[in-house]
Amino acid sequence: MAQRRGWEEIRVAAFNIQVFGRTKMRSKKISQVLVQILSRYDIVLIQEVRDRSGKAIKELLKLVNTHATDGAYKLNISKRLGRTVSKEQYAFLYKEDSIEVVDVFQFDDTDIGDVFQRDPFSVKFRLKNSKSGLAEFAIVAIHTDPDEAKREICNLTKVHEAVSKKWDLKDVAIMGDFNADLNYVKGQDFVDIDLFTDTKFHWLIGNEEDTTVTATHAAYDRIVVTGEKLLAAIKQDSVGPFHFDEEYGLSEEEACKISDHYPIEMTLQISERIELPQLHGQLVKTSEPSQSNKVWMINEFGHKVGVPDGILKSVFNVCDDDIKTLPSHLCEIREDDCLSNNAIIAKADDTETFLISNGIKRVIADNKTVDRFHFNLDAAVVLPLIAISSIPSGKPIQYPDQALRRFRKRGKSKGHEEERTSKAKSAKT
Known part of the structure; x- marks a missing residue:
């Protein structure tokens, strides 16, 4: 293998x-x-x-x-x-x-x-x-x-x-x-x-x-x-x-x-790993003394994502009681990249809301996702639409039971669709 x-x-x-x-x-x-x-x-x-x-x-x-x-x-x-x-x-x-x-x-x-x-x-x-x-x-x-x-x-x-x-x-x-x-x-x-x-x-x-x-x-x-x-x-x-x-x-x-x-x-x-699907979207910490100050978010794929202390209360609407303490085997769950120290919740006027971290924006799919992940919409930073548009897009954040049905056709500008269609005649299949 x-x-x-x-x-x-x-x-x-x-x-x-x-x-x-x-x-x-x-x-x-x-x-x-x-x-x-x-x-x-x-x-x-x-x-x-x-x-x-x-x-x-x-x-x-x-x-x-x-x-x-x-x-x-x-x-x-x-x-x-x-x-x-x-x-x-x-x-x-x-x-x-x-x-x-x-x-x-x-x-x-x-x-x-x-x-x-x-x-x-x-x-x-x-x-x-x-x-x-x-x-x-x-x-x-x-x-x-x-x-x-x-x-x-x-x-x-x-x-x-x-x-x-x-x-x-x-x-x-x-x-x-x-x-x-x-x-x-x-x-x-x-x-x-x-x-x-x-x-x-x-x-x-x-x-x-x-x-x-x-x-x-x-x-x-x-x-x-x-x-x-x-x-x-x-x-x-x-x-x-x-x-x-x-x-x-x-x-x-x-x-x-x-x-x-x-x-x-x-x-x-396909390696052995602990699956905790009931924790998708939750904030967790471990009882392991050496890591007791660390907080992770369990993402929609069941992996843990590090949450820097400086953004915990601005990105997430949680109190200390909302962070679940798990046994030391939490360290065995696969870890993806941490959220960046300057991660924010952002939106442009009344448009979609995004989590911006590590130079990537990910749209927050719906209210179920907001509630599940405890995202703090009250702290959302309003940015100009042109600024939001200039940030590269990542995959949407979705409520866990829909997380992998995330690759839907996204709206394209009319000009982009016309450009794609105009090339169809030369396509080799």
């Missing part, structure tokens, strides 16, 4: 390697960059495997294993899928020393009207060394037809239902190239998509993201998850596209030879 930043965790990704086949593998530079990218992950779903012979993906697996430094990878691949002569396969690479494939499931859409260009392919994984509540979960692979993207996404709820029923499993991630943006799936389309409106589905890649390598700004690639254990395991701020062009110093031309999509990734925390 990969060891990163002192925590035992696994990194999971989905990567549409545009028209992957023998041509890409014949290029030493392209294949080397692919190895660098894929080696970041413990589990990676590859889409657009086009090679009819099946040799290219095996060559890639061999090359990845040649350079592997912390365990070999195995391959699990679907059959060739698609209605046209240009068929594709879904391929999973995973580290065999720490991850086991329990079962696979090829969805058949015959009974629902042949809605998928490439029927979703699902794999159930077991984490061999997990010490957290997450021992098994499934990934549903999907690459939609751009022209039928909305229809296919609408029917992913049926795929999820079939997977959950087959394996009696709630912890499921649907991952891949949804083509869920621009002219393929427009902003107003989302209200008609059950996968988006049903509260059990959590969209981790928001519509504001850009998962494309080209100048097109579009959130084509998505991760949608269900299940409390899987949600609880997701490491805060670990979800998003991996900009391999920036990481490896590639020009846009060089990067597009790898793919026109970025990998999308998330990290799962």
Whole structure:
């Protein structure tokens, strides 16, 4: 199991390697960059495997294993899928020393009207060394037809239902190239998509993201998850596209030879840790004498966040009796970054209220969140709208039972939407 930043965790990704086949593998530079990218992950779903012979993906697996430094990878691949002569396969690479494939499931859409260009392919994984509540979960692979993207996404709820029923499993991630943006799936389309409106589905890649390598700004690639254990395991701020062009110093031309999509990734925390969901949003301290003067906030992810003494009464509306004293095992709860010494509650006129800390503003979602976290709105600093707008935005702070359903489509200016839409014609999918 990969060891990163002192925590035992696994990194999971989905990567549409545009028209992957023998041509890409014949290029030493392209294949080397692919190895660098894929080696970041413990589990990676590859889409657009086009090679009819099946040799290219095996060559890639061999090359990845040649350079592997912390365990070999195995391959699990679907059959060739698609209605046209240009068929594709879904391929999973995973580290065999720490991850086991329990079962696979090829969805058949015959009974629902042949809605998928490439029927979703699902794999159930077991984490061999997990010490957290997450021992098994499934990934549903999907690459939609751009022209039928909305229809296919609408029917992913049926795929999820079939997977959950087959394996009696709630912890499921649907991952891949949804083509869920621009002219393929427009902003107003989302209200008609059950996968988006049903509260059990959590969209981790928001519509504001850009998962494309080209100048097109579009959130084509998505991760949608269900299940409390899987949600609880997701490491805060670990979800998003991996900009391999920036990481490896590639020009846009060089990067597009790898793919026109970025990998999308998330990290799962699977080490043993104490979960105190009933304390989400609460202020706590420990009975440990050496830390008796420290106060933490338990955030919406069940992690503790340090609260400097100087801001305790200005950011939070609490008295000493409101701060819960916990046994010394509080120190075992995972700790995220502390609030900054100059953290404030702020707003601009009658607009949204924000927690501003460490140079980032996070909107406070609603009154339930205010009450749960004891935020002190009476001490809110009124700032000019232009000042609020200039501060980079972080993820919203939400009442814990909705915390991971935070990636909703945010309002864009008309000009921004027109700019995004105007680029749709040049988008490569």
